[in-house]
Amino acid sequence: MSRLKQLSRSLGAARWLSPLLLLAVLEAGSRAGFIPERTLAAPSQVIATLWSMTVSGELTDNLIVSALRVLAGLAIGITTGVVLALVAGLSRSGEAAVDPLMQIKRTIPTLALTPLFIVWFGIGETPKIALIAFASIFPVYLNLYSGIRGIDVRLLESARSFGLSRIGQVVHVILPGALPSLLVGLRYSLSVSVLVLVVAEQINATAGLGYLINNARDFMRTDIILVCLMIYAALGLIADGLVRAIENRALVWRPAMVSQ
Amino acid sequence: MTYPIEKDSAMDARLTHFTAPASFVAPAEPVVRLNDFTRSFGDTTIISGLDLEIAAGEFVVLLGRSGSGKTTLLRTLAGLDPVEGQDVTIPKSRAVVFQDARLLPWKKVWRNVALGLKANDSRQLAEDALQEVGLGHRLEAWPLTLSGGEAQRVALARALVREPQLLLLDEPFAALDALTRLRMHELVLSLWRRHRPAVLMVTHDVDEAIALADRVVLLDGGRIVAQERITAPRGAERAVIAAPLRQRLLNALGGVVEEQAEIVALHAGARP
Numbered sequence: 001m002s003r004l005k006q007l008s009r010s011l012g013a014a015r016w017l018s019p020l021l022l023l024a025v026l027e028a029g030s031r032a033g034f035i036p037e038r039t040l041a042a043p044s045q046v047i048a049t050l051w052s053m054t055v056s057g058e059l060t061d062n063l064i065v066s067a068l069r070v071l072a073g074l075a076i077g078i079t080t081g082v083v084l085a086l087v088a089g090l091s092r093s094g095e096a097a098v099d100p101l102m103q104i105k106r107t108i109p110t111l112a113l114t115p116l117f118i119v120w121f122g123i124g125e126t127p128k129i130a131l132i133a134f135a136s137i138f139p140v141y142l143n144l145y146s147g148i149r150g151i152d153v154r155l156l157e158s159a160r161s162f163g164l165s166r167i168g169q170v171v172h173v174i175l176p177g178a179l180p181s182l183l184v185g186l187r188y189s190l191s192v193s194v195l196v197l198v199v200a201e202q203i204n205a206t207a208g209l210g211y212l213i214n215n216a217r218d219f220m221r222t223d224i225i226l227v228c229l230m231i232y233a234a235l236g237l238i239a240d241g242l243v244r245a246i247e248n249r250a251l252v253w254r255p256a257m258v259s260q
Numbered sequence: 261m262t263y264p265i266e267k268d269s270a271m272d273a274r275l276t277h278f279t280a281p282a283s284f285v286a287p288a289e290p291v292v293r294l295n296d297f298t299r300s301f302g303d304t305t306i307i308s309g310l311d312l313e314i315a316a317g318e319f320v321v322l323l324g325r326s327g328s329g330k331t332t333l334l335r336t337l338a339g340l341d342p343v344e345g346q347d348v349t350i351p352k353s354r355a356v357v358f359q360d361a362r363l364l365p366w367k368k369v370w371r372n373v374a375l376g377l378k379a380n381d382s383r384q385l386a387e388d389a390l391q392e393v394g395l396g397h398r399l400e401a402w403p404l405t406l407s408g409g410e411a412q413r414v415a416l417a418r419a420l421v422r423e424p425q426l427l428l429l430d431e432p433f434a435a436l437d438a439l440t441r442l443r444m445h446e447l448v449l450s451l452w453r454r455h456r457p458a459v460l461m462v463t464h465d466v467d468e469a470i471a472l473a474d475r476v477v478l479l480d481g482g483r484i485v486a487q488e489r490i491t492a493p494r495g496a497e498r499a500v501i502a503a504p505l506r507q508r509l510l511n512a513l514g515g516v517v518e519e520q521a522e523i524v525a526l527h528a529g530a531r532p
Contacts, residue, residue, distance in 0.1 A: 154360065155362055158356065159364075161338050161339070161355070161356040162375060162376045162418075162422065163376060164376045172364065172376075176366040176367075177364075177366070251366075253366045253403075254365075255404045
């Protein structure tokens with residue numbers, strides 16, 4: 001009796017229970033015929049599709065295409081954002097030149113540029129990568145820039161009092177001090193890049209996750225659509241874990257990390 | 261009981277009960293020389309017409325209330341504020357220990373000490389300096405894991421590893437507990453004796469000033485209102501001998517000072 005009570009109490013506090021229950025209800029609904037497959041595929045069907053697509057290589061190939069788009073876009077976007085933030089953060093005239101432009105850019109939703117980018121770059125890989133790059137500039141720029149500007153002036157002052165040159169101050173004080181902000185920006189950029197990827201891949205793609213989804217839509221294959229959604233979610237999780245890993249390595253000096 | 265204060269060494273007689281017939285003469289070639297130094301921000305004049313010389317190896321304590329201009333003076337001597345058009349001589353090699361240790365949290369302790377050193381054996385120099393302040397075992401520690409006293413000792417090591425001609429201490433022990441502060445006094449004195457930099461220490465603590473100084477300079481309203489040379493050897497004895505001086509300094513600081521309790525109040529209230 002008491003064991004049963006204990007079990008029910010631990011089940012009551014379990015966070016994994018409700019998602020599992022939802023899956024079970026969906027599965028039961030599909031099998032009983034309440035949920036038609038063209039509306040939502042059964043969870044078991046989604047798993048089976050995931051498996052067969054992985055084995056056939058269809059999923060992996062398209063995933064690689066999408067991942068390369070994200071990586072190329074991020075590489076361009078993050079580099080540009082870091083350079084602009086350094087220019088704006090480290091010099092007054094640089095700030096006057098760069099920051100107004102970036103603030104203007106911020107007011108334009110990146111995805112609204114899709115038509116313009118198609119006109120400019122056609123419908124190949126270029127507009128997709130350009131959109132991802134363009135979207136990922138700003139989070140990195142804004143966070144690194146404010147990180148540089150937010151450096152503790154007392155630390156800079158003490159470095160100056162020891163005769164550290166301007167370059168020495170940048171290398172030893174400003175950049176390490178702004179690193180936590182840069183990593184926050186990086187995290188935003190990564191999640192934005194996955195978001196933009198989804199939309200960018202709707203542009204006449206012949207490969208990639210977006211292509212899989214579009215195709216599946218035409219054949220009303222909800223199971224394939226769900227598999228791709230799962231992959232998008234996994235991409236977001238992986239990106240977040242990546243930045244976390246970098247943080248754990250780069251910010252070991254922070255008290256929360258130190259005490260671990 | 262004899263007065264430990266050389267009466268004729270008080271240079272500035274603007275404070276009425278400090279009579280000073282003769283000019284104060286620095287015993288050796290000064291490393292710091294300020295002539296008619298003035299500093300103002302906008303309409304506010306922080307320091308006006310200040311003359312100060314510090315001899316090589318001299319331990320000067322600058323005493324003053326909040327807003328008396330002592331930190332501004334220290335920043336000038338540290339070369340942190342511009343001094344265009346002023347008659348200011350400061351040595352090339354200077355080092356500052358601030359009230360907060362200001363260690364770079366992302367550099368391990370020994371790298372903080374070695375910061376900006378050009379020598380090839382900077383790690384060895386940093387190690388030696390940290391040994392000297394009794395922190396040889398914390399070389400690889402992260403600064404944020406240090407206690408307040410340890411951080412301040414690292415800051416001292418970082419200052420002394422540069423073998424400065426002028427060591428500037430800006431209320432370095434104000435945030436430490438009383439016992440740690442006394443230990444730090446001992447440490448500073450022993451380091452000073454070994455390395456012999458000229459020291460200018462800023463404090464609002466009269467007892468600290470008396471315990472450490474060759475010369476106490478009292479700053480008020482941006483002017484030097486009194487200077488006292490203390491020749492008595494440092495130690496417990498000095499505090500007894502210097503009792504009248506302590507009284508005078510406390511009076512000059514503006515507190516109506518009768519008993520020990522007032523000094524505590526002064527400590528608590530005089531934080532800038």
